[in-house]
Amino acid sequence: MSCTLIEEIWVEKYRPQTFNEIVSQNIAINNLKDFVKSGNMPHMIFTGPAGTGKTSTALIIAKNVIKKQNYFANVLELNASDTVRMDYVRNAIKGFVNQNLVVGDDALKVVILDEADNIPKQVQQALRRIIEKTSSNVKFILICNYINRIIDPIISRCAVFRFAKLPEEKIIERLKFISKQEKLQIPQIQANEFYEALFFVSGGDLRKAINTLQMSVALELLDNLDLNEVLKISGFLDGSTLEKLIKTLQSKNFEGARKIFITIENLDSRNFLRQIMERLGNLNIESSNYNKIISFIGEIDYRISQGADAKIQILALIGELIRNIKIDT
Ligand SMILES: Nc1ncnc2c1ncn2[C@@H]1O[C@H](COP(=O)(O)OP(=O)(O)O)[C@@H](O)[C@H]1O
Ligand SMILES: [Mg+2]
Structure with a gap:
Protein backbone atom coordinates (compact mmCIF):
# COMPACT_ATOMS: atom_id res chain seq x y z
CA MET A 1 0.00 0.00 0.00
CA SER A 2 1.37 3.36 -0.95
CA CYS A 3 1.46 5.77 1.90
CA THR A 4 0.77 9.37 1.05
CA LEU A 5 2.38 11.72 3.47
CA ILE A 6 0.57 14.98 3.70
CA GLU A 7 3.26 17.47 4.49
CA GLU A 8 1.44 20.55 3.59
CA ILE A 9 -2.10 21.73 3.24
CA TRP A 10 -2.58 22.46 -0.43
CA VAL A 11 -4.96 25.37 0.01
CA GLU A 12 -2.09 27.12 1.77
CA LYS A 13 0.63 25.82 -0.50
CA TYR A 14 -1.35 27.06 -3.53
CA ARG A 15 -2.64 30.27 -2.02
CA PRO A 16 -2.17 32.91 -4.73
CA GLN A 17 0.73 35.26 -4.01
CA THR A 18 0.13 37.78 -6.79
CA PHE A 19 -2.88 39.39 -8.45
CA ASN A 20 -2.24 37.37 -11.58
CA GLU A 21 -2.64 34.11 -9.72
CA ILE A 22 -6.14 35.03 -8.57
CA VAL A 23 -8.48 33.05 -10.76
CA SER A 24 -11.62 34.84 -12.08
CA PHE A 163 -16.30 38.12 -5.28
CA ALA A 164 -18.29 35.53 -7.20
CA LYS A 165 -18.34 31.74 -7.01
CA LEU A 166 -15.86 30.33 -9.47
CA PRO A 167 -17.20 28.76 -12.66
CA GLU A 168 -16.59 25.10 -13.44
CA GLU A 169 -13.85 25.64 -16.01
CA LYS A 170 -11.83 27.87 -13.67
CA ILE A 171 -12.06 25.44 -10.78
CA ILE A 172 -11.08 22.52 -12.97
CA GLU A 173 -8.21 24.46 -14.50
CA ARG A 174 -6.79 25.19 -11.06
CA LEU A 175 -7.27 21.58 -9.92
CA LYS A 176 -5.46 20.34 -13.02
CA PHE A 177 -2.63 22.73 -12.32
CA ILE A 178 -2.29 21.44 -8.76
CA SER A 179 -2.55 17.81 -9.90
CA LYS A 180 0.29 18.43 -12.29
CA GLN A 181 2.45 20.12 -9.67
CA GLU A 182 1.81 17.25 -7.27
CA LYS A 183 2.37 14.66 -10.00
CA LEU A 184 -0.90 12.93 -9.23
CA GLN A 185 -1.73 9.74 -11.07
CA ILE A 186 -5.35 10.14 -12.04
CA PRO A 187 -6.62 7.30 -14.25
CA GLN A 188 -6.87 8.98 -17.66
CA ILE A 189 -10.28 7.68 -18.64
CA GLN A 190 -11.80 8.88 -15.39
CA ALA A 191 -10.00 12.19 -15.14
CA ASN A 192 -12.79 14.33 -16.56
CA GLU A 193 -15.44 12.73 -14.39
CA PHE A 194 -13.21 13.09 -11.37
CA TYR A 195 -12.72 16.82 -11.91
CA GLU A 196 -16.42 17.26 -12.58
CA ALA A 197 -17.21 15.48 -9.31
CA LEU A 198 -14.79 17.74 -7.47
CA PHE A 199 -16.45 20.77 -8.99
CA PHE A 200 -19.87 19.41 -8.06
CA VAL A 201 -18.96 18.94 -4.40
CA SER A 202 -17.24 22.33 -4.31
CA GLY A 203 -20.32 24.27 -5.35
CA GLY A 204 -17.95 26.94 -6.75
CA ASP A 205 -15.80 27.10 -3.59
CA LEU A 206 -12.21 26.61 -4.70
CA ARG A 207 -11.00 25.94 -1.18
CA LYS A 208 -13.44 23.05 -0.89
CA ALA A 209 -12.45 21.73 -4.33
CA ILE A 210 -8.75 21.74 -3.44
CA ASN A 211 -9.39 20.20 -0.03
CA THR A 212 -11.45 17.41 -1.57
CA LEU A 213 -8.70 16.75 -4.09
CA GLN A 214 -6.14 16.50 -1.31
CA MET A 215 -8.43 14.34 0.79
CA SER A 216 -8.95 11.99 -2.16
CA VAL A 217 -5.20 11.59 -2.37
CA ALA A 218 -4.76 11.14 1.36
CA LEU A 219 -7.46 8.47 1.44
CA GLU A 220 -5.87 6.79 -1.58
CA LEU A 221 -8.99 7.06 -3.66
CA LEU A 222 -7.04 7.68 -6.83
CA ASP A 223 -5.60 4.19 -7.14
CA ASN A 224 -8.99 2.67 -7.66
CA LEU A 225 -11.08 5.65 -8.46
CA ASP A 226 -14.71 5.39 -7.46
CA LEU A 227 -16.51 8.71 -7.74
CA ASN A 228 -19.08 7.60 -5.20
CA GLU A 229 -16.31 7.61 -2.62
CA VAL A 230 -15.49 11.19 -3.55
CA LEU A 231 -19.12 12.13 -3.01
CA LYS A 232 -19.27 10.27 0.28
CA ILE A 233 -16.17 11.85 1.81
CA SER A 234 -17.71 15.21 0.99
CA GLY A 235 -20.98 14.51 2.76
CA PHE A 236 -23.06 13.77 -0.35
CA LEU A 237 -25.19 10.75 -1.11
CA ASP A 238 -23.45 8.22 -3.31
CA GLY A 239 -25.00 7.60 -6.72
CA SER A 240 -26.74 4.32 -5.99
CA THR A 241 -28.34 5.44 -2.73
CA LEU A 242 -29.54 8.58 -4.47
CA GLU A 243 -31.09 6.50 -7.27
CA LYS A 244 -32.81 4.23 -4.77
CA LEU A 245 -34.18 7.22 -2.94
CA ILE A 246 -35.43 8.83 -6.15
CA LYS A 247 -37.20 5.57 -7.08
CA THR A 248 -39.02 5.31 -3.76
CA LEU A 249 -40.05 8.94 -4.05
CA GLN A 250 -41.35 8.38 -7.57
CA SER A 251 -43.48 5.53 -6.35
CA LYS A 252 -44.72 7.69 -3.49
CA ASN A 253 -43.39 5.22 -0.96
CA PHE A 254 -42.87 7.34 2.15
CA GLU A 255 -41.86 4.47 4.40
CA GLY A 256 -39.27 3.25 1.89
CA ALA A 257 -37.84 6.74 1.47
CA ARG A 258 -37.72 7.25 5.21
CA LYS A 259 -35.85 3.98 5.69
CA ILE A 260 -33.24 4.90 3.12
CA PHE A 261 -32.91 8.35 4.54
CA ILE A 262 -32.39 7.35 8.16
CA THR A 263 -29.63 4.90 7.27
CA ILE A 264 -27.51 7.55 5.53
CA GLU A 265 -24.32 8.09 7.44
CA ASN A 266 -22.77 11.48 8.08
CA LEU A 267 -25.35 13.37 6.13
CA ASP A 268 -24.69 16.99 5.36
CA SER A 269 -28.22 18.27 5.08
CA ARG A 270 -27.41 21.22 2.82
CA ASN A 271 -25.60 18.94 0.40
CA PHE A 272 -28.58 16.64 0.49
CA LEU A 273 -30.88 19.52 -0.41
CA ARG A 274 -28.62 20.41 -3.31
CA GLN A 275 -28.76 16.88 -4.64
CA ILE A 276 -32.54 16.79 -4.35
CA MET A 277 -32.78 20.18 -6.09
CA GLU A 278 -30.69 18.86 -8.97
CA ARG A 279 -32.92 15.85 -9.40
CA LEU A 280 -36.24 17.63 -8.97
CA GLY A 281 -36.85 17.40 -12.69
CA ASN A 282 -36.88 13.59 -12.47
CA LEU A 283 -39.45 13.42 -9.76
CA ASN A 284 -42.57 13.93 -11.83
CA ILE A 285 -43.91 16.72 -9.68
CA GLU A 286 -47.24 18.29 -10.57
CA SER A 287 -46.12 21.21 -12.68
CA SER A 288 -48.50 23.59 -10.97
CA ASN A 289 -46.76 22.81 -7.68
CA TYR A 290 -43.19 22.98 -8.88
CA ASN A 291 -42.55 26.52 -7.69
CA LYS A 292 -44.14 25.78 -4.37
CA ILE A 293 -41.76 22.86 -3.87
CA ILE A 294 -38.74 24.97 -4.71
CA SER A 295 -39.72 27.59 -2.21
CA PHE A 296 -40.36 24.84 0.34
CA ILE A 297 -36.81 23.58 -0.17
CA GLY A 298 -35.59 27.13 0.42
CA GLU A 299 -37.66 27.26 3.59
CA ILE A 300 -36.21 23.95 4.83
CA ASP A 301 -32.70 25.16 4.11
CA TYR A 302 -33.37 28.31 6.09
CA ARG A 303 -34.87 26.44 9.03
CA ILE A 304 -31.87 24.13 9.21
CA SER A 305 -29.51 27.10 9.04
CA GLN A 306 -31.39 28.54 12.01
CA GLY A 307 -30.86 25.42 14.07
CA ALA A 308 -33.96 23.32 13.37
CA ASP A 309 -33.43 19.55 13.53
CA ALA A 310 -32.14 18.56 10.07
CA LYS A 311 -33.60 15.05 10.10
CA ILE A 312 -37.10 16.23 10.94
CA GLN A 313 -36.93 18.99 8.36
CA ILE A 314 -35.80 16.66 5.62
CA LEU A 315 -38.44 14.09 6.47
CA ALA A 316 -40.97 16.91 6.19
CA LEU A 317 -39.56 17.67 2.76
CA ILE A 318 -39.79 14.04 1.72
CA GLY A 319 -43.43 14.02 2.78
CA GLU A 320 -44.10 17.20 0.84
CA LEU A 321 -42.36 15.87 -2.27
CA ILE A 322 -44.35 12.65 -2.18
CA ARG A 323 -47.61 14.51 -1.76
CA ASN A 324 -46.87 16.41 -4.98
CA ILE A 325 -45.62 13.59 -7.16
CA LYS A 326 -47.84 12.32 -9.97
CA ILE A 327 -47.99 8.63 -10.61
CA ASP A 328 -48.00 7.85 -14.32
CA THR A 329 -50.90 5.77 -15.36
N1 LIG B 1 -9.92 33.24 -6.95
C1 LIG B 1 -9.01 32.35 -6.53
N2 LIG B 1 -7.88 32.15 -7.25
C2 LIG B 1 -6.96 31.25 -6.86
N3 LIG B 1 -7.08 30.49 -5.74
C3 LIG B 1 -8.18 30.64 -4.99
C4 LIG B 1 -9.19 31.59 -5.35
N4 LIG B 1 -10.16 31.52 -4.43
C5 LIG B 1 -9.78 30.58 -3.56
N5 LIG B 1 -8.60 30.04 -3.88
C6 LIG B 1 -7.93 28.92 -3.18
O1 LIG B 1 -8.68 28.67 -2.00
C7 LIG B 1 -7.94 29.02 -0.84
C8 LIG B 1 -8.82 29.89 0.05
O2 LIG B 1 -9.01 31.15 -0.57
P1 LIG B 1 -9.34 32.44 0.27
O3 LIG B 1 -8.72 33.60 -0.41
O4 LIG B 1 -9.00 32.24 1.70
O5 LIG B 1 -10.92 32.48 0.07
P2 LIG B 1 -12.02 33.32 0.86
O6 LIG B 1 -11.32 34.28 1.75
O7 LIG B 1 -12.83 33.97 -0.23
O8 LIG B 1 -12.82 32.29 1.61
C9 LIG B 1 -6.72 29.75 -1.33
O9 LIG B 1 -5.61 29.41 -0.55
C10 LIG B 1 -6.53 29.22 -2.73
O10 LIG B 1 -5.83 28.01 -2.69
MG1 LIG C 1 -11.37 34.11 3.89
Whole structure:
Protein backbone atom coordinates (compact mmCIF):
# COMPACT_ATOMS: atom_id res chain seq x y z
CA MET A 1 0.00 0.00 0.00
CA SER A 2 1.37 3.36 -0.95
CA CYS A 3 1.46 5.77 1.90
CA THR A 4 0.77 9.37 1.05
CA LEU A 5 2.38 11.72 3.47
CA ILE A 6 0.57 14.98 3.70
CA GLU A 7 3.26 17.47 4.49
CA GLU A 8 1.44 20.55 3.59
CA ILE A 9 -2.10 21.73 3.24
CA TRP A 10 -2.58 22.46 -0.43
CA VAL A 11 -4.96 25.37 0.01
CA GLU A 12 -2.09 27.12 1.77
CA LYS A 13 0.63 25.82 -0.50
CA TYR A 14 -1.35 27.06 -3.53
CA ARG A 15 -2.64 30.27 -2.02
CA PRO A 16 -2.17 32.91 -4.73
CA GLN A 17 0.73 35.26 -4.01
CA THR A 18 0.13 37.78 -6.79
CA PHE A 19 -2.88 39.39 -8.45
CA ASN A 20 -2.24 37.37 -11.58
CA GLU A 21 -2.64 34.11 -9.72
CA ILE A 22 -6.14 35.03 -8.57
CA VAL A 23 -8.48 33.05 -10.76
CA SER A 24 -11.62 34.84 -12.08
CA GLN A 25 -12.81 37.94 -10.19
CA ASN A 26 -11.46 40.06 -13.04
CA ILE A 27 -13.50 43.17 -12.40
CA ALA A 28 -12.53 43.35 -8.74
CA ILE A 29 -8.90 42.52 -9.40
CA ASN A 30 -8.44 45.07 -12.20
CA ASN A 31 -9.87 47.85 -10.07
CA LEU A 32 -7.75 46.81 -7.13
CA LYS A 33 -4.60 46.79 -9.21
CA ASP A 34 -5.34 50.39 -10.20
CA PHE A 35 -5.83 51.45 -6.60
CA VAL A 36 -2.61 49.82 -5.55
CA LYS A 37 -0.71 51.39 -8.43
CA SER A 38 -2.08 54.86 -7.74
CA GLY A 39 -1.01 54.54 -4.11
CA ASN A 40 -4.37 56.00 -3.21
CA MET A 41 -6.40 53.27 -1.70
CA PRO A 42 -9.84 53.60 -0.10
CA HIS A 43 -11.13 51.51 2.79
CA MET A 44 -12.53 48.39 1.25
CA ILE A 45 -15.04 45.62 1.76
CA PHE A 46 -14.57 42.27 0.03
CA THR A 47 -17.79 40.34 0.01
CA GLY A 48 -18.85 37.01 -1.43
CA PRO A 49 -19.09 33.30 -0.79
CA ALA A 50 -16.36 31.20 0.84
CA GLY A 51 -13.36 30.04 -1.14
CA THR A 52 -13.45 32.69 -3.84
CA GLY A 53 -10.20 34.52 -3.07
CA LYS A 54 -11.15 37.31 -0.68
CA THR A 55 -8.56 36.68 2.03
CA SER A 56 -5.87 35.88 -0.52
CA THR A 57 -6.54 39.15 -2.33
CA ALA A 58 -6.40 41.16 0.90
CA LEU A 59 -3.02 39.63 1.74
CA ILE A 60 -1.72 40.35 -1.75
CA ILE A 61 -2.74 43.99 -1.41
CA ALA A 62 -1.03 44.28 1.94
CA LYS A 63 2.13 42.76 0.48
CA ASN A 64 1.99 45.18 -2.44
CA VAL A 65 1.58 48.36 -0.47
CA ILE A 66 3.66 47.62 2.61
CA LYS A 67 7.40 47.13 2.44
CA LYS A 68 8.54 43.70 3.46
CA GLN A 69 10.61 44.82 6.44
CA ASN A 70 7.63 46.77 7.82
CA TYR A 71 5.03 44.13 7.17
CA PHE A 72 4.58 42.91 10.72
CA ALA A 73 4.59 46.38 12.20
CA ASN A 74 2.22 47.88 9.66
CA VAL A 75 -0.26 45.13 8.84
CA LEU A 76 -2.80 43.96 11.37
CA GLU A 77 -4.67 40.78 10.49
CA LEU A 78 -7.64 39.89 12.64
CA ASN A 79 -10.37 37.33 12.42
CA ALA A 80 -13.68 38.29 13.94
CA SER A 81 -15.21 34.82 13.84
CA ASP A 82 -14.49 34.39 17.51
CA THR A 83 -17.11 36.61 19.06
CA VAL A 84 -16.01 35.69 22.57
CA ARG A 85 -12.86 37.65 21.94
CA MET A 86 -14.65 40.64 20.45
CA ASP A 87 -13.12 42.94 23.05
CA TYR A 88 -9.73 41.72 22.02
CA VAL A 89 -10.53 42.51 18.39
CA ARG A 90 -11.64 46.01 19.30
CA ASN A 91 -8.65 46.69 21.51
CA ALA A 92 -6.19 45.33 18.98
CA ILE A 93 -7.56 47.67 16.34
CA LYS A 94 -7.53 50.64 18.69
CA GLY A 95 -3.99 49.91 19.77
CA PHE A 96 -2.78 49.53 16.22
CA VAL A 97 -4.46 52.70 15.03
CA ASN A 98 -3.34 54.76 18.02
CA GLN A 99 0.25 53.67 17.89
CA ASN A 100 0.27 55.92 14.90
CA LEU A 101 -0.78 59.00 16.80
CA VAL A 102 1.87 58.49 19.43
CA VAL A 103 4.80 57.96 17.13
CA GLY A 104 3.57 60.45 14.56
CA ASP A 105 4.28 57.79 12.03
CA ASP A 106 2.58 58.38 8.71
CA ALA A 107 3.62 55.22 6.91
CA LEU A 108 0.76 53.37 5.28
CA LYS A 109 -0.87 50.77 7.52
CA VAL A 110 -3.43 48.12 6.68
CA VAL A 111 -5.99 46.48 8.94
CA ILE A 112 -7.43 43.26 7.52
CA LEU A 113 -10.55 42.25 9.37
CA ASP A 114 -11.70 38.83 8.25
CA GLU A 115 -15.23 37.53 8.85
CA ALA A 116 -16.33 41.05 9.71
CA ASP A 117 -19.98 40.09 9.31
CA ASN A 118 -19.68 38.22 12.60
CA ILE A 119 -19.12 41.45 14.47
CA PRO A 120 -22.20 42.40 16.49
CA LYS A 121 -23.89 45.62 15.35
CA GLN A 122 -22.92 47.50 18.52
CA VAL A 123 -19.28 46.66 18.08
CA GLN A 124 -19.59 47.68 14.43
CA GLN A 125 -20.71 51.10 15.63
CA ALA A 126 -17.53 51.33 17.68
CA LEU A 127 -15.54 50.17 14.67
CA ARG A 128 -17.18 52.80 12.54
CA ARG A 129 -16.04 55.50 14.96
CA ILE A 130 -12.52 54.11 14.87
CA ILE A 131 -12.56 54.18 11.07
CA GLU A 132 -13.85 57.75 11.09
CA LYS A 133 -11.27 59.01 13.53
CA THR A 134 -8.28 57.21 12.18
CA SER A 135 -5.85 59.14 10.04
CA SER A 136 -5.74 58.67 6.32
CA ASN A 137 -2.65 56.48 6.32
CA VAL A 138 -4.55 53.60 7.92
CA LYS A 139 -6.67 51.59 5.48
CA PHE A 140 -9.23 48.98 6.46
CA ILE A 141 -10.07 45.91 4.44
CA LEU A 142 -13.17 44.22 5.79
CA ILE A 143 -13.96 40.74 4.55
CA CYS A 144 -17.39 39.17 4.78
CA ASN A 145 -19.72 36.60 3.27
CA TYR A 146 -22.88 38.65 3.72
CA ILE A 147 -22.62 42.38 3.23
CA ASN A 148 -26.14 42.88 4.52
CA ARG A 149 -24.75 42.13 7.97
CA ILE A 150 -22.47 45.16 7.84
CA ILE A 151 -23.96 48.44 9.03
CA ASP A 152 -24.63 51.11 6.40
CA PRO A 153 -22.34 53.79 7.84
CA ILE A 154 -19.41 51.41 7.41
CA ILE A 155 -20.45 50.34 3.92
CA SER A 156 -20.75 53.94 2.82
CA ARG A 157 -17.14 54.62 3.86
CA CYS A 158 -15.76 51.72 1.84
CA ALA A 159 -15.33 50.69 -1.76
CA VAL A 160 -17.18 47.39 -2.10
CA PHE A 161 -15.75 44.54 -4.18
CA ARG A 162 -17.89 41.52 -4.90
CA PHE A 163 -16.30 38.12 -5.28
CA ALA A 164 -18.29 35.53 -7.20
CA LYS A 165 -18.34 31.74 -7.01
CA LEU A 166 -15.86 30.33 -9.47
CA PRO A 167 -17.20 28.76 -12.66
CA GLU A 168 -16.59 25.10 -13.44
CA GLU A 169 -13.85 25.64 -16.01
CA LYS A 170 -11.83 27.87 -13.67
CA ILE A 171 -12.06 25.44 -10.78
CA ILE A 172 -11.08 22.52 -12.97
CA GLU A 173 -8.21 24.46 -14.50
CA ARG A 174 -6.79 25.19 -11.06
CA LEU A 175 -7.27 21.58 -9.92
CA LYS A 176 -5.46 20.34 -13.02
CA PHE A 177 -2.63 22.73 -12.32
CA ILE A 178 -2.29 21.44 -8.76
CA SER A 179 -2.55 17.81 -9.90
CA LYS A 180 0.29 18.43 -12.29
CA GLN A 181 2.45 20.12 -9.67
CA GLU A 182 1.81 17.25 -7.27
CA LYS A 183 2.37 14.66 -10.00
CA LEU A 184 -0.90 12.93 -9.23
CA GLN A 185 -1.73 9.74 -11.07
CA ILE A 186 -5.35 10.14 -12.04
CA PRO A 187 -6.62 7.30 -14.25
CA GLN A 188 -6.87 8.98 -17.66
CA ILE A 189 -10.28 7.68 -18.64
CA GLN A 190 -11.80 8.88 -15.39
CA ALA A 191 -10.00 12.19 -15.14
CA ASN A 192 -12.79 14.33 -16.56
CA GLU A 193 -15.44 12.73 -14.39
CA PHE A 194 -13.21 13.09 -11.37
CA TYR A 195 -12.72 16.82 -11.91
CA GLU A 196 -16.42 17.26 -12.58
CA ALA A 197 -17.21 15.48 -9.31
CA LEU A 198 -14.79 17.74 -7.47
CA PHE A 199 -16.45 20.77 -8.99
CA PHE A 200 -19.87 19.41 -8.06
CA VAL A 201 -18.96 18.94 -4.40
CA SER A 202 -17.24 22.33 -4.31
CA GLY A 203 -20.32 24.27 -5.35
CA GLY A 204 -17.95 26.94 -6.75
CA ASP A 205 -15.80 27.10 -3.59
CA LEU A 206 -12.21 26.61 -4.70
CA ARG A 207 -11.00 25.94 -1.18
CA LYS A 208 -13.44 23.05 -0.89
CA ALA A 209 -12.45 21.73 -4.33
CA ILE A 210 -8.75 21.74 -3.44
CA ASN A 211 -9.39 20.20 -0.03
CA THR A 212 -11.45 17.41 -1.57
CA LEU A 213 -8.70 16.75 -4.09
CA GLN A 214 -6.14 16.50 -1.31
CA MET A 215 -8.43 14.34 0.79
CA SER A 216 -8.95 11.99 -2.16
CA VAL A 217 -5.20 11.59 -2.37
CA ALA A 218 -4.76 11.14 1.36
CA LEU A 219 -7.46 8.47 1.44
CA GLU A 220 -5.87 6.79 -1.58
CA LEU A 221 -8.99 7.06 -3.66
CA LEU A 222 -7.04 7.68 -6.83
CA ASP A 223 -5.60 4.19 -7.14
CA ASN A 224 -8.99 2.67 -7.66
CA LEU A 225 -11.08 5.65 -8.46
CA ASP A 226 -14.71 5.39 -7.46
CA LEU A 227 -16.51 8.71 -7.74
CA ASN A 228 -19.08 7.60 -5.20
CA GLU A 229 -16.31 7.61 -2.62
CA VAL A 230 -15.49 11.19 -3.55
CA LEU A 231 -19.12 12.13 -3.01
CA LYS A 232 -19.27 10.27 0.28
CA ILE A 233 -16.17 11.85 1.81
CA SER A 234 -17.71 15.21 0.99
CA GLY A 235 -20.98 14.51 2.76
CA PHE A 236 -23.06 13.77 -0.35
CA LEU A 237 -25.19 10.75 -1.11
CA ASP A 238 -23.45 8.22 -3.31
CA GLY A 239 -25.00 7.60 -6.72
CA SER A 240 -26.74 4.32 -5.99
CA THR A 241 -28.34 5.44 -2.73
CA LEU A 242 -29.54 8.58 -4.47
CA GLU A 243 -31.09 6.50 -7.27
CA LYS A 244 -32.81 4.23 -4.77
CA LEU A 245 -34.18 7.22 -2.94
CA ILE A 246 -35.43 8.83 -6.15
CA LYS A 247 -37.20 5.57 -7.08
CA THR A 248 -39.02 5.31 -3.76
CA LEU A 249 -40.05 8.94 -4.05
CA GLN A 250 -41.35 8.38 -7.57
CA SER A 251 -43.48 5.53 -6.35
CA LYS A 252 -44.72 7.69 -3.49
CA ASN A 253 -43.39 5.22 -0.96
CA PHE A 254 -42.87 7.34 2.15
CA GLU A 255 -41.86 4.47 4.40
CA GLY A 256 -39.27 3.25 1.89
CA ALA A 257 -37.84 6.74 1.47
CA ARG A 258 -37.72 7.25 5.21
CA LYS A 259 -35.85 3.98 5.69
CA ILE A 260 -33.24 4.90 3.12
CA PHE A 261 -32.91 8.35 4.54
CA ILE A 262 -32.39 7.35 8.16
CA THR A 263 -29.63 4.90 7.27
CA ILE A 264 -27.51 7.55 5.53
CA GLU A 265 -24.32 8.09 7.44
CA ASN A 266 -22.77 11.48 8.08
CA LEU A 267 -25.35 13.37 6.13
CA ASP A 268 -24.69 16.99 5.36
CA SER A 269 -28.22 18.27 5.08
CA ARG A 270 -27.41 21.22 2.82
CA ASN A 271 -25.60 18.94 0.40
CA PHE A 272 -28.58 16.64 0.49
CA LEU A 273 -30.88 19.52 -0.41
CA ARG A 274 -28.62 20.41 -3.31
CA GLN A 275 -28.76 16.88 -4.64
CA ILE A 276 -32.54 16.79 -4.35
CA MET A 277 -32.78 20.18 -6.09
CA GLU A 278 -30.69 18.86 -8.97
CA ARG A 279 -32.92 15.85 -9.40
CA LEU A 280 -36.24 17.63 -8.97
CA GLY A 281 -36.85 17.40 -12.69
CA ASN A 282 -36.88 13.59 -12.47
CA LEU A 283 -39.45 13.42 -9.76
CA ASN A 284 -42.57 13.93 -11.83
CA ILE A 285 -43.91 16.72 -9.68
CA GLU A 286 -47.24 18.29 -10.57
CA SER A 287 -46.12 21.21 -12.68
CA SER A 288 -48.50 23.59 -10.97
CA ASN A 289 -46.76 22.81 -7.68
CA TYR A 290 -43.19 22.98 -8.88
CA ASN A 291 -42.55 26.52 -7.69
CA LYS A 292 -44.14 25.78 -4.37
CA ILE A 293 -41.76 22.86 -3.87
CA ILE A 294 -38.74 24.97 -4.71
CA SER A 295 -39.72 27.59 -2.21
CA PHE A 296 -40.36 24.84 0.34
CA ILE A 297 -36.81 23.58 -0.17
CA GLY A 298 -35.59 27.13 0.42
CA GLU A 299 -37.66 27.26 3.59
CA ILE A 300 -36.21 23.95 4.83
CA ASP A 301 -32.70 25.16 4.11
CA TYR A 302 -33.37 28.31 6.09
CA ARG A 303 -34.87 26.44 9.03
CA ILE A 304 -31.87 24.13 9.21
CA SER A 305 -29.51 27.10 9.04
CA GLN A 306 -31.39 28.54 12.01
CA GLY A 307 -30.86 25.42 14.07
CA ALA A 308 -33.96 23.32 13.37
CA ASP A 309 -33.43 19.55 13.53
CA ALA A 310 -32.14 18.56 10.07
CA LYS A 311 -33.60 15.05 10.10
CA ILE A 312 -37.10 16.23 10.94
CA GLN A 313 -36.93 18.99 8.36
CA ILE A 314 -35.80 16.66 5.62
CA LEU A 315 -38.44 14.09 6.47
CA ALA A 316 -40.97 16.91 6.19
CA LEU A 317 -39.56 17.67 2.76
CA ILE A 318 -39.79 14.04 1.72
CA GLY A 319 -43.43 14.02 2.78
CA GLU A 320 -44.10 17.20 0.84
CA LEU A 321 -42.36 15.87 -2.27
CA ILE A 322 -44.35 12.65 -2.18
CA ARG A 323 -47.61 14.51 -1.76
CA ASN A 324 -46.87 16.41 -4.98
CA ILE A 325 -45.62 13.59 -7.16
CA LYS A 326 -47.84 12.32 -9.97
CA ILE A 327 -47.99 8.63 -10.61
CA ASP A 328 -48.00 7.85 -14.32
CA THR A 329 -50.90 5.77 -15.36
N1 LIG B 1 -9.92 33.24 -6.95
C1 LIG B 1 -9.01 32.35 -6.53
N2 LIG B 1 -7.88 32.15 -7.25
C2 LIG B 1 -6.96 31.25 -6.86
N3 LIG B 1 -7.08 30.49 -5.74
C3 LIG B 1 -8.18 30.64 -4.99
C4 LIG B 1 -9.19 31.59 -5.35
N4 LIG B 1 -10.16 31.52 -4.43
C5 LIG B 1 -9.78 30.58 -3.56
N5 LIG B 1 -8.60 30.04 -3.88
C6 LIG B 1 -7.93 28.92 -3.18
O1 LIG B 1 -8.68 28.67 -2.00
C7 LIG B 1 -7.94 29.02 -0.84
C8 LIG B 1 -8.82 29.89 0.05
O2 LIG B 1 -9.01 31.15 -0.57
P1 LIG B 1 -9.34 32.44 0.27
O3 LIG B 1 -8.72 33.60 -0.41
O4 LIG B 1 -9.00 32.24 1.70
O5 LIG B 1 -10.92 32.48 0.07
P2 LIG B 1 -12.02 33.32 0.86
O6 LIG B 1 -11.32 34.28 1.75
O7 LIG B 1 -12.83 33.97 -0.23
O8 LIG B 1 -12.82 32.29 1.61
C9 LIG B 1 -6.72 29.75 -1.33
O9 LIG B 1 -5.61 29.41 -0.55
C10 LIG B 1 -6.53 29.22 -2.73
O10 LIG B 1 -5.83 28.01 -2.69
MG1 LIG C 1 -11.37 34.11 3.89
